[in-house]
């Protein structure tokens with residue numbers, strides 16, 4: 001039995017968390033002294049372990065590559081989801097890497113066998129094999145959480161919307177969601193939205209790409225977006241090098257367009273040189289936009305767990321997996337930058353302090369502290 005003393009819940013109340021065999025047994029006001037005790041310094045918050053639903057957690061394919069533990073537990077993220085770096089050809093390698101990692105790793109399987117070995121992976125329809133997709137899900141049912149289709153001009157070649165139809169039909173048979181990357185047209189966003197079903201995810205939702213973002217002033221698109229959200233299609237941030245705009249995010253906030261999950265689309269270059277840096281910095285941008293701490297933390301815990309259909313994650317309820325993230329929230333002025341180089345002043349920062357993962361309490365690396373634009 002393990003007891004965590006002294007951490008504050010998001011509502012500010014201090015709690016004791018009792019953990020047994022890797023699962024949360026209880027969250028109470030009383031300090032329990034049975035078994036091991038970890039005392040957390042005053043002012044440290046605890047939440048369910050953070051889940052980053054869009055990362056590139058496969059170190060092999062440059063440039064979209066990173067090590068799961070660097071973008072994971074070392075920066076406060078207990079679960080990373082690789083968003084389509086691997087297709088059927090390399091999923092076994094990701095699985096083997098996952099076995100060596102402390103961070104929990106899931107994957108949206110790229111519908112192309114080759115994944116991000118090439119950057120136009122959907123330009124050749126012959127590389128999309130439903131048979132190999134089904135085989136992969138049969139072999140790695142716990143790790144694979146859905147399919148990934150990157151539906152932008154540079155990826156699809158002459159294939160238009162066809163790859164997405166194949167993805168949706170495989171997803172239907174597997175009863176899993178499709179995560180669809182949106183970017184420069186073609187295909188047009190309206191054509192993508194028409195194909196998506198309940199539980200599917202639109203990533204890079206706050207991009208500002210010409211004519212193909214959620215606010216291109218087309219009433220048809222606005223209706224299609226509202227219908228999609230109504231039938232249960234999720235919007236995911238997927239910050240990335242070129243896909244997050246403060247202007248788009250502000251408009252969405254004004255128009256009350258709800259996003260589900262905050263994710264980074266992190267890989268080596270945008271981790272080291274920005275504008276992503278890490279999950280905490282991405283969360284800080286949403287605090288600076290005016291979202292509450294509670295909303296921000298839910299978007300990286302409870303909500304991604306719901307999207308991934310992993311109800312034992314993202315929660316502090318009894319019986320949940322005891323993945324925890326500890327963090328500080330401090331007053332500090334910083335200038336944060338979006339993917340277009342626009343800046344936003346922040347006055348508060350979330351800073352990861354430690355994680356509890358697989359029963360192990362690990363303090364986060366200092367080098368993964370909040371980064372500023374200057």
Ligand SMILES: [Zn+2]
Pocket residue numbers: 054055056083240265
């Ligand atoms: Zn990505």
